[in-house]
Amino acid sequence: MLLTVVADYGTGDLAFAEVRQRLALLLPEADVAAIPVPPFDTVSAGFCVAQLVFGEGPADRVVYANVAPRQDADDPREDNAGERLVAARLDSGVLVVGVAAGASLSFLAAEGVPLRAVNVPDAGSQFRSRDVFPAAVAGLARGDDDLLGEAVTVAPAPERAVAYTDGYGNLKTTWYDAPAEVGATVRVRIGQAEVEAVVSDGVFTVPAGTLSFAPGSSGWAGRSCYELFARGGNAAELFGNPASGTRVEIVPPKGRG
Structure with missing residues (x-):
């Protein structure tokens, strides 16, 4: 057992x-x-x-x-x-x-x-x-x-939020769908920090030094949890080491929203 x-x-x-x-x-x-x-x-x-x-x-x-x-x-x-x-x-x-x-x-x-x-x-x-x-x-x-x-009954799980930070500083989130088309660059806000990320279909499908927002290694019920992954870096540090439960937002381009 x-x-x-x-x-x-x-x-x-x-x-x-x-x-x-x-x-x-x-x-x-x-x-x-x-x-x-x-x-x-x-x-x-x-x-x-x-x-x-x-x-x-x-x-x-x-x-x-x-x-x-x-x-x-x-x-x-x-x-x-x-x-x-x-x-x-x-x-x-x-x-x-x-x-x-x-x-x-x-x-x-x-x-x-x-x-x-x-x-x-x-x-x-x-x-x-x-x-x-x-x-x-x-x-x-x-x-x-x-x-x-x-x-x-228990409280609902947080939506579109940081769920877990692994030992490499990857931020696993409760995003289950892409926020934009694959290849698009989006601005991600967590707490007071904003960082650009490339939406991809795999965390390593971006060049070194790039932050990707992609389906990660975690998930269940046929869904992958999207993950913020800094190739060659530490995504958690880029965002100031946010606590789990902190909202993960996509900032609209200037002039929109």
Whole structure:
């Protein structure tokens, strides 16, 4: 069994090691992998979850997502309560368990994946992903669907926005169609930064030193996520390292719009 943990603890953080130890105790047969995302970044988490869930892999894999900024309520919280744990078991056999915070599960919901509450406390520890949730993950992984409760709805995924920044600085977005004809040069605005990009049908089909806006290596449901790729450079740096969820806009030519 492959169990992937998507969380915002930080690369090499002690928290990842503690969660992995707890999961190894409860699911010793699982091969546990850790995927970090920036602190409180539910959009990146949701993107990673969808890419892992809808991509090819063993049917018995589990994706456990925990990015829980506890921003669903501003009032003081008792007993470290936070967003609830939910789960989905896909027809493919893949199990997803995650905290329903922000966009962490929104990309799944957008594809019609039904989400259900997990009957486990949402309080009791500051570190719920180590102390509270792993037992539920293990139970669900072993087929205990008595843990599942009522249907849950989540916020929609951001449209035409940055979804994830990979290790090369490529900006994966929630654009699924070309903003102009292939070969056209467009001006892309993200936050306060504007950079010219060439619309292409492949990220490498532009000369070195050029920014392309093209279908990238990520996507699901028969669609590719368009990606801003600086050949020989770093697209994220060109745009000031925008946070996931930031809008990606095409600036109309002068004299139009």
